[in-house]
Amino acid sequence: WSGLMAGKRGVIMGVANNRSIAWGIAKACREAGAEIALTWQGDALKKRVEPLAAELDALMAGDCDVTDLASIDAVFENIEKAWGKIDFVVHAIAFSDKDELTGRYIDTSRENFARSMDISVYSFTAVAKRAERIMNDGGSLMTLTYYGAEKVMPHYNVMGVAKAALEASVRYLAVDMGARGIRVNAISAGPIKTLAASGIGDFRYILKWNEYNSPLKRTVTTDEVGRSGVYLLSDLSTGVTGEVHHVDSGYHTVGMKAVDAPDI
Ligand code: NAD
DSSP, X not given: OTTTTXXXXXXXXXXXXXXXXXXXXXXXXXXXXXXXXXXXXXXXXXXXXXXXXXXXXXXXXXXXXXXXXXXXXXXXXXXXXXXXXXXXXXXXXXXXXXXXXXSOGGGOOHXXXXXHHIXXXXXXXXXHHHHHHXXXXXXXXXEEEOGGGTSOOTTTHHHHHHHHHHHHHHHHXXXXXXXXXXXXXXXXXXXXXXXXXXXXXXXXXXXHHHHHHSTTSSOOOHHHHHHHHHHHHSXXXXXXXXXXXXXXXXXXXXXXXXXXXXXO
């Protein structure tokens, strides 16, 4: 698959460190021959993202906190100045107050509900709108979701509700952008130990549960999500849009605990 994305340029939002899913996707796209631009959130993360960008010869496209729409504008203006046009966008951004990623969903505060929806859902639409202006026909957008959108997962709470809304956004955006051949899809990744995931209550239990009960009997890696990302971002998937593609060792297909699963 080397050369599969040669000549394509895209922006990847959501690299925090080398364990980020966005980093797995960035590496895979680069390996497939694409040119990459990265954004970061704040000065502390810039220090982590800078050396990673250097590894991939990536453009440092700008500091972007998605709650500040002007910073999203600025990123796409910077990219337009540097490149003119883009071919793909990856949105790997989510946030909830971690005090509400434990216990009961019913206790979600109005403030955290609104903030989680703004950062984890609306931002994808805000990014899509700005990307559309400079995107070549036939481009591809992708976001990251989780099975907690479809089924209730312990502690996932408001993020499950946010991911359900994000998946609906994927379908609406796919229709809005489809006339120009621009595709919009999501990868529903299995649990992976990242910075964001460490905020979820009992995350180690969730990892073990998936390992024991998924058809492949293991969890997935960011590199695997990255390679599936190459499929959705490249011309391999020109007939695919509005789709939520599971990269989760098949976990979403099983209906109950495996008979041979050990106790956790
Ligand atoms: P991560 O902590 O590496 O990445 C989360 C990113 O979100 C960070 O780069 C952070 O800077 C960014 N972010 C948060 N608030 C932001 C804001 N206001 N403005 C701009 N950026 C902001 O964790 P990750 O697990 O790689 O998360 C990436 C995506 O993958 C998220 O959407 C997450 O929900 C999703 N996902 C993760 C898992 C998992 O188990 N790790 C599973 C399925 C889906």
